[in-house]
Amino acid sequence: MLTSGGCPKNMLSIKDALEALEGKWKLLILFALSGGPKRFKQISAEVGGITDKVLSKELKALEANQLIRRQVYDTFPPTVEYAITPHGLSLEKVMEELHYWGLSHRKQIIGK
């Protein structure tokens, strides 16, 4: 199994992943966008508990890592939407495993 021995080479790739996904918000934002492109306020409402300043910073970091794309539509006033990229969607399995683990963790610690 992968984790046997805690191989340093595997440690590096996990470090890379954790750096790109650092903080408690990025995966939640990606998860919200996995349902389709959304506007700033929609993301904010779905994620919940995030300030506009932090969300704005997180969106920029996600864009820099090519995990989401900012789309500006030429309407009046201009419409801005954020969409998950194929690279962002490739995190689906990570999110899935985190979801299942979160369920079992809630049972274990919080007692359902």
Place this chain on the structure above:
Amino acid sequence: MLTSGGCPKNMLSIKDALEALEGKWKLLILFALSGGPKRFKQISAEVGGITDKVLSKELKALEANQLIRRQVYDTFPPTVEYAITPHGLSLEKVMEELHYWGLSHRKQIIGK
């Protein structure tokens, strides 16, 4: 697929998981311990770049979440070891998926 629609109920379990694993160190510490029980200095060396103060704080948080166990052996001087619990080991799939994603992310962004 799980992520279609970004269902709010799934969002909650992912939030639970991210809260327990918050920060850039916890999963790396668990990964180091997945190879077997280790002493403080060994963990520090394997994880790399972590200060003693932060490592100590992270170990306490992991213990509170029942992800690791602190074992004190009655030697002289006393020996302290940290071991991953079955609940901590249940994160193996999350670590595996993060590992694979980290590899693909490095190719995508850092250019191999």
